[in-house]
Amino acid sequence: MRPLRAFWIARSPFDSAGIAERFGITAFSLADALDILVWAGVRIRANRGPFVVVAVVDYRDLVEQPGFRSHVEYNMGPIVCRSLWYPWISSQPPAPRAMRPDDTMSLPPxxxxxxxxxxxxxxxxxxxxxxxxxxxxxxxxxxxxxxxxxxxxxxxxxxxxxxxxxxxxxxxxxxxxxxxxxxxxxxxxxxxxxxxxxxxx
CATH class of the missing domain: 1.20.1270 (Substrate Binding Domain Of Dnak; Chain:A; Domain 2)
Structure with missing residues (x-):
């Protein structure tokens, strides 16, 4: 199984009101994470300033990122699956490019x-x-x-x-x-x- 990584992509300044653009994505790579953002309809506009991209696997490190604790951790989806978990979208993203799509349910052993x-x-x-x-x-x-x-x-x-x-x-x-x-x-x-x-x- 290919390893997943949790990505925190946010545009500063980080605010407590949750207005700043910020996204949590678990994916195989940054390119895969950006594909998921595109699938979700997110348009990253360069004229609004740069994003900070943090790639972490440890949840404890993630919650210490600026702008995370305010609102985000109380409204996030499953971080351990390949998905856009903040803002939470309750459907599975399409399979990564170069992988055969499979729409069937995948139960564990x-x-x-x-x-x-x-x-x-x-x-x-x-x-x-x-x-x-x-x-x-x-x-x-x-x-x-x-x-x-x-x-x-x-x-x-x-x-x-x-x-x-x-x-x-x-x-x-x-x-x-x-x-x-x-x-x-x-x-x-x-x-x-x-x-x-x-x-x-």
Missing amino acids: PQKLAACLAVLECAAIRLRLLGYAGEKEGMAPSDAAEVAVLADAVHHLPYLIQHWDTCDEELLRGMLHDYDNRFPSGHSLVAAYERAEAAAG
């Missing part, structure tokens, strides 16, 4: 499907426990932060399960690791993934 479903189950149980605690005592800021990070780590899985051929599994595991490292008292998403994968293999 049984062990990967079991792993993804186990992560979703684990996350749902943890979210339920946090919700019950918040209902009785009010939600602490740390619990609210965990809810947001946990949802961010798993919200792309339903899409990913249907488009497995576009998945960068290393990036997926990295996002699960990010949650586990930040909230070690929660349920380990990576452990759930690996247990289910081994059991189904």
Whole structure:
């Protein structure tokens, strides 16, 4: 499987109101990312100033980019699939040039499907426990932060399960690791993934 990279392409100055042009694309290369922008109908006008192109794979590095945290991280699509994930377009982009187009659904192998479903189950149980605690005592800021990070780590899985051929599994595991490292008292998403994968293999 060809490696995917997350690209953050933004025009400065970065503002908190979300007016500056900025795009998040996961693609095989910068050329592929630009093809996806063209497919989405984006016209990059040179007279508006230069874009800054940042190529990152680590989500933790990406959220520190200027102009990212304001609005973007709360309104993005799945970053681990080949797509335009900000602004989020809820359809799959066409296959890259030089690759045969395939419009069929691409399901993961049984062990990967079991792993993804186990992560979703684990996350749902943890979210339920946090919700019950918040209902009785009010939600602490740390619990609210965990809810947001946990949802961010798993919200792309339903899409990913249907488009497995576009998945960068290393990036997926990295996002699960990010949650586990930040909230070690929660349920380990990576452990759930690996247990289910081994059991189904």
